[in-house]
Amino acid sequence: MKNMLKGLGAVLCVALPILANAAADQTLVQRGAYLARLGDCAACHTAPKGKPFAGGLPMNTPMGRIYVTNITPDAQTGIGGYTEADFARALREGVAKDGHNLYPAMPYPSYAKVSDDDAKALYAFFMHGVAPVRQVNRESDIKWPLSMRWPLRFWNMAFLEKGVYRDKPGKDVAWNRGAYLVQGLGHCGSCHTPRGVAFQESALDESGSAFLSGAVLDGWFASNLTGEHNTGLGRWSDEDLRTFLKTGANRHASAFGAMTSVINNSTQAMNDQDVAAISTYLKSLPPAGGNGAPPYTYDPQATKVSLERPANDAGARVYTAYCMHCHGVDGRGFAPMLAPLAGNPNVLAKDASSLINVTLNGTGDLVINGLPSPFPMPGFAVVLDDRQIADVLSFVRAGWNNGAPALGAAEVAKLRQSTQTAR
Ligand code: HEC
Ligand code: HEC
Ligand code: HEC
Numbered sequence: 001m002k003n004m005l006k007g008l009g010a011v012l013c014v015a016l017p018i019l020a021n022a023a024a025d026q027t028l029v030q031r032g033a034y035l036a037r038l039g040d041c042a043a044c045h046t047a048p049k050g051k052p053f054a055g056g057l058p059m060n061t062p063m064g065r066i067y068v069t070n071i072t073p074d075a076q077t078g079i080g081g082y083t084e085a086d087f088a089r090a091l092r093e094g095v096a097k098d099g100h101n102l103y104p105a106m107p108y109p110s111y112a113k114v115s116d117d118d119a120k121a122l123y124a125f126f127m128h129g130v131a132p133v134r135q136v137n138r139e140s141d142i143k144w145p146l147s148m149r150w151p152l153r154f155w156n157m158a159f160l161e162k163g164v165y166r167d168k169p170g171k172d173v174a175w176n177r178g179a180y181l182v183q184g185l186g187h188c189g190s191c192h193t194p195r196g197v198a199f200q201e202s203a204l205d206e207s208g209s210a211f212l213s214g215a216v217l218d219g220w221f222a223s224n225l226t227g228e229h230n231t232g233l234g235r236w237s238d239e240d241l242r243t244f245l246k247t248g249a250n251r252h253a254s255a256f257g258a259m260t261s262v263i264n265n266s267t268q269a270m271n272d273q274d275v276a277a278i279s280t281y282l283k284s285l286p287p288a289g290g291n292g293a294p295p296y297t298y299d300p301q302a303t304k305v306s307l308e309r310p311a312n313d314a315g316a317r318v319y320t321a322y323c324m325h326c327h328g329v330d331g332r333g334f335a336p337m338l339a340p341l342a343g344n345p346n347v348l349a350k351d352a353s354s355l356i357n358v359t360l361n362g363t364g365d366l367v368i369n370g371l372p373s374p375f376p377m378p379g380f381a382v383v384l385d386d387r388q389i390a391d392v393l394s395f396v397r398a399g400w401n402n403g404a405p406a407l408g409a410a411e412v413a414k415l416r417q418s419t420q421t422a423r
Pocket of ligand 2: 181182186187188189190191192220221222223224225231232233241244253254255256257258259260262267278345346354
């Protein structure tokens with residue numbers, strides 16, 4: 001009996017640390033799963049209707065189309081053979097295990113800021129929290145010589161800022177956490193910061209004034225996120241911003257286009273502290289990219305008059321027939337369900353890509369807490385021609401004191417063509 005107890009004790013002595021280890025690993029894997037949400041890895045690495053993280057999604061780059069790779073732990077076709085160091089190098093330096101350089105369509109210039117602890121947790125998740133999937137990667141459609149990857153080494157020398165995020169002295173915990181998330185895992189700048197001649201983001205943090213000042217990508221204009229009062233977030237309260245990130249809509253605007261998958265897969269899953277940190281950081285960014293116009297004030301008078309006599313105004317005619325029953329005579333819609341057009345930063349922005357794209361193609365894939373948006377914006381590509389869309393958007397951009405410039409049918413034709421496959 002005594003011996004048996006002793007034996008049991010010995011077994012427990014060996015087993016308990018293993019169990020404790022397993023529990024610790026489980027915590028690490030779960031933390032990694034949350035970090036993968038913050039980094040929105042699924043937006044690119046999971047194809048629509050594809051297996052989680054098995055890749056295959058096509059991505060358009062200025063050089064041609066590439067296909068996102070399999071990052072499940074399958075040993076042959078995924079990253080099962082990666083050590084933690086290999087993984088951290090791919091994540092932060094854009095170099096795969098076999099040494100080839102990744103195209104910067106993988107946002108490693110942002111992920112470069114990810115801390116060692118977070119890289120470790122992400123690795124644990126991809127090794128132990130993701131099911132291995134056997135799916136061979138697809139070759140890119142980029143033609144030789146542009147397909148050669150070694151020049152990317154020089155690109156990295158010029159544009160990759162190595163070194164994880166360091167807290168900025170004099171800023172509080174929330175600001176630093178927000179900066180870490182926005183610049184790093186959230187890779188917000190990969191869409192919202194304008195790019196330079198070599199497709200590099202023209203600033204990677206708030207020290208550059210172009211940082212998050214708005215940029216066009218793939219037919220959408222990713223809005224100005226600085227404090228600019230008309231086209232940026234200057235008129236948004238901290239709460240407005242948190243509501244947008246959690247639910248995809250607020251009293252000013254609603255999410256559509258490329259922002260939809262960010263909300264669907266990433267920001268709505270963030271805990272309240274992280275959302276608040278992001279908001280604290282973004283709200284601290286000084287105004288950039290404005291045109292010097294005074295802050296927007298709502299004035300419906302002139303627009304109301306044209307809508308009462310739309311015959312004289314081609315844009316007002318289209319608006320009364322196709323838009324008014326949803327967006328209203330007052331241009332205020334029914335926010336947050338139905339986006340307002342009066343004073344909306346996307347309407348006031350100089351670049352009209354998002355407006356044209358959303359009018360042509362509509363929205364419809366925002367999913368909050370598992371429920372698809374009950375009021376999607378319908379697409380008008382088959383109902384309205386280029387001229388009519390240019391007219392109605394010019395009307396909307398001038399309406400309710402919005403004061404944004406008119407646009408021409410040629411701009412609409414261009415986007416109609418380039419977004420053809422999306423329809
Ligand atoms: C904006 C799209 C995008 C996002 C977001 C993204 N990736 Fe990638 N990733 C890519 C693309 C594209 C490649 C392949 C690039 C190439 O073939 O040159 C890639 C490659 C990789 C590789 C190298 C594997 C290989 O063999 O090609 C790893 C590892 C990786 N990603 C991990 C991650 C992790 C972890 C996250 C989230 C923190 C993430 N990625 C988020 C686009 C993305
Ligand atoms: C894949 C590209 C992409 C990424 C990554 C991205 N965004 Fe966006 N974002 C967009 C586009 C496009 C819009 C414009 C459409 C809209 O208003 O939803 C937008 C709009 C927004 C808006 C609404 C602004 C307005 O004036 O209406 C906010 C706020 C925002 N993004 C915050 C973020 C934050 C914070 C991150 C990083 C965590 C981020 N975005 C990452 C593409 C992106
Ligand atoms: C059936 C109702 C409906 C009709 C008709 C409609 N819209 Fe919309 N529209 C919406 C909804 C809902 C949204 C918000 C999209 C979302 O949340 O997914 C929206 C969003 C928009 C946006 C993006 C604003 C933002 O920042 O969120 C623009 C621009 C727009 N609509 C223009 C138009 C124009 C122009 C017409 C007429 C040609 C029109 N809409 C007709 C319902 C409608």
